[in-house]
Amino acid sequence: MLQTELAGVKLANPTILASGIMGVSGASLSLIAKNGAGAVTSKSISLEPRKGHPNPVIVTYGQGMMNAVGLSNAGVKDSIPELEYAVKNAGVPVIASAVEFKAENFGALTKEISKANPALIELNISCPNVSHEFGKPFSHDPAAAEWVTRSAKRNTKIPIFVKLSPNTPDLLEVAHAVKSAGADGITAINTVGPGMQIDIFARRPVLSNKCGGVSGPAIKPVAVKCIYDIYKETKLPIIGTGGVTTGADAVEFIMAGASAVAMGTGIYYRGLDIFAKVCKEMQEFMEKEGFSSIKEMRGVAHEG
Amino acid sequence: MKDSPMVTMKAARAVQENPSVKTLYFDYGLGARPGQFVMLWLPGVGERPMSISYCTRERFGVSVADVGGFSSAVMKVKEGDAVGFRGPFGTSFKLGKEKAIALVSGGCGCAPLAFLADEALAKGKKAFYLQGARSKGMLFFTERMRKAGAEVLVSTDDGSAGKKGFVTELLREVLQKNKVDKICTCGPEIMMKKVVDISNEFKLPCDISMERYMKCGIGICGQCCVDPLGIRMCTEGPVIKKETAKKITEFGKYRRDASGRRVPI
Ligand SMILES: Cc1cc2nc3c(=O)[nH]c(=O)nc-3n(C[C@H](O)[C@H](O)[C@H](O)COP(=O)(O)O)c2cc1C
Ligand code: FES
Numbered sequence: 246m247l248q249t250e251l252a253g254v255k256l257a258n259p260t261i262l263a264s265g266i267m268g269v270s271g272a273s274l275s276l277i278a279k280n281g282a283g284a285v286t287s288k289s290i291s292l293e294p295r296k297g298h299p300n301p302v303i304v305t306y307g308q309g310m311m312n313a314v315g316l317s318n319a320g321v322k323d324s325i326p327e328l329e330y331a332v333k334n335a336g337v338p339v340i341a342s343a344v345e346f347k348a349e350n351f352g353a354l355t356k357e358i359s360k361a362n363p364a365l366i367e368l369n370i371s372c373p374n375v376s377h378e379f380g381k382p383f384s385h386d387p388a389a390a391e392w393v394t395r396s397a398k399r400n401t402k403i404p405i406f407v408k409l410s411p412n413t414p415d416l417l418e419v420a421h422a423v424k425s426a427g428a429d430g431i432t433a434i435n436t437v438g439p440g441m442q443i444d445i446f447a448r449r450p451v452l453s454n455k456c457g458g459v460s461g462p463a464i465k466p467v468a469v470k471c472i473y474d475i476y477k478e479t480k481l482p483i484i485g486t487g488g489v490t491t492g493a494d495a496v497e498f499i500m501a502g503a504s505a506v507a508m509g510t511g512i513y514y515r516g517l518d519i520f521a522k523v524c525k526e527m528q529e530f531m532e533k534e535g536f537s538s539i540k541e542m543r544g545v546a547h548e549g
Numbered sequence: 550m551k552d553s554p555m556v557t558m559k560a561a562r563a564v565q566e567n568p569s570v571k572t573l574y575f576d577y578g579l580g581a582r583p584g585q586f587v588m589l590w591l592p593g594v595g596e597r598p599m600s601i602s603y604c605t606r607e608r609f610g611v612s613v614a615d616v617g618g619f620s621s622a623v624m625k626v627k628e629g630d631a632v633g634f635r636g637p638f639g640t641s642f643k644l645g646k647e648k649a650i651a652l653v654s655g656g657c658g659c660a661p662l663a664f665l666a667d668e669a670l671a672k673g674k675k676a677f678y679l680q681g682a683r684s685k686g687m688l689f690f691t692e693r694m695r696k697a698g699a700e701v702l703v704s705t706d707d708g709s710a711g712k713k714g715f716v717t718e719l720l721r722e723v724l725q726k727n728k729v730d731k732i733c734t735c736g737p738e739i740m741m742k743k744v745v746d747i748s749n750e751f752k753l754p755c756d757i758s759m760e761r762y763m764k765c766g767i768g769i770c771g772q773c774c775v776d777p778l779g780i781r782m783c784t785e786g787p788v789i790k791k792e793t794a795k796k797i798t799e800f801g802k803y804r805r806d807a808s809g810r811r812v813p814i
Contacts (some may be wrong), residue, residue, distance in 0.1 A: 269805065269809045276780065288809070312769075
């Protein structure tokens with residue numbers, strides 16, 4: 246009942262671990278698979294290692310979380326064995342997230358990452374919390390997004406998903422651009438903002454980076470709207486992401502047009518087994534409401 | 550909704566324990582259990598995990614050893630300075646029906662074990678507090694533990710205080726002469742490995758405190774996950790049973806740095 250498909254890749258259920266949460270090692274990715282995820286996404290990998298921003302890099306607040314981890318990762322060379330471990334041991338499709346800061350590097354990076362043979366490659370062109378380091382994200386510029394997608398596509402046979410940012414008025418133009426460049430699917434959304442929290446006793450922002458991307462329940466309505474619009478415009482497979490913590494949230498994403506639902510911050514609220522919990526809740530809903538497949542439920546919010 | 554906010558307040562006391570260790574106390578009911586930690590924030594400097602070395606209903610403390618960087622900045626903190634913390638996080642040492650426990654530390658590992666000793670003594674247990682340090686000047690909490698009623702035994706690398714040699718030798722002596730029901734240890738992994746070996750010899754349960762590079766402290770970033778289990782030392786740790794430690798192949802061998810690359814221990 247819960248099976249779904251992303252560009253030919255079959256998932257036993259539509260819950261996916263979002264990039265940047267628990268995805269540092271092959272072992273942690275495998276642990277998430279054991280907790281019921283239908284697929285797992287690695288932390289974004291760049292050509293060179295990155296330490297990321299200094300602590301504090303994460304702060305929670307009433308309805309969510311802000312993070313400025315700063316795309317720390319071991320670099321592609323040291324990440325390949327971790328990905329290979331996950332591909333071999335996780336028992337579910339592994340999605341490798343790729344990030345680069347110069348458009349011309351995406352080709353080489355995609356080629357390297359493909360050596361680990363992940364099921365999908367997700368291009369993270371939308372991280373909001375390193376923009377002062379690198380200028381505006383590619384996801385804010387249709388031409389740049391198209392160029393990056395094309396060069397990734399040219400360097401691999403593995404299906405490419407492109408992860409988009411909600412923080413641009415040109416979201417749909419960007420979605421069109423990556424589709425015309427051959428993207429096999431879209432992941433939406435990355436974090437919102439960035440936002441800021443000021444500690445009134447310390448009289449300064451908490452995050453060392455001052456600001457960070459907002460995730461968690463607070464951003465869910467933004468995600469639903471983005472998924473709805475991208476589905477309507479492109480009909481590409483979509484990994485819906487942003488603030489999902491329950492089966493009802495996941496169903497909402499599917500009805501908006503997602504084929505699968507990634508969760509990150511939700512782990513903080515419901516534990517590592519949020520994947521199994523959300524699956525159970527989705528199934529209960531579907532049985533009650535008479536849906537027999539994810540496919541049947543996908544995009545129904547657009548009818549009528 | 551669940552939240553782990555940054556709490557920022559004035560340090561109520563700042564005590565220099567020895568030339569290189571400082572304890573900061575906060576008038577705050579943290580409600581922590583021994584072995585848990587807070588993410589300690591020095592505004593404008595940084596944030597690091599620190600195990601809780603003292604905790605009552607209305608006050609708690611963390612003890613920081615000067616090893617450069619962030620910890621050197623802690624040495625400059627005075628009473629009344631604004632300091633932040635998030636927590637308490639992580640697992641704790643578990644006490645049950647034991648009549649006597651042995652607490653084995655190396656270096657700054659004595660900090661959480663002092664808190665644990667307080668709790669064990671309050672429950673009427675006998676506590677052997679075995680503390681290893683490089684030299685006399687690096688010891689701290691020895692007096693506090695004596696006053697609290699623990700049996701304190703000290704070893705130093707250079708023999709400037711207590712027995713010259715390893716704290717693990719003290720442990721063996723204690724176990725030979727006394728009936729002990731459980732061992733808890735915190736310190737360098739090489740030392741803890743040895744403690745686990747000795748606990749196996751004497752067929753005793755043993756909890757260890759295993760620290761890894763932490764960013765979030767709340768089980769999200771994955772930076773503190775260990776091979777091959779993938780479990781998070783900020784959440785499923787830092788205190789784990791020796792049976793779990795046995796399954797962690799990187800224990801005593803390597804850890805991950807801020808980027809996630811493996812570095813040997
Ligand atoms: C701590 C943290 C780190 C993240 N790191 C990445 C990353 O490396 N690459 C990426 O594409 N997205 C990253 N994200 C964004 C998430 O993948 C996801 O798009 C976003 O958090 C919204 O989903 P959520 O509300 O379920 O967390 C990160 C999010 C968080 C909270
Ligand atoms: S420090 Fe982030 S998961 Fe443990």
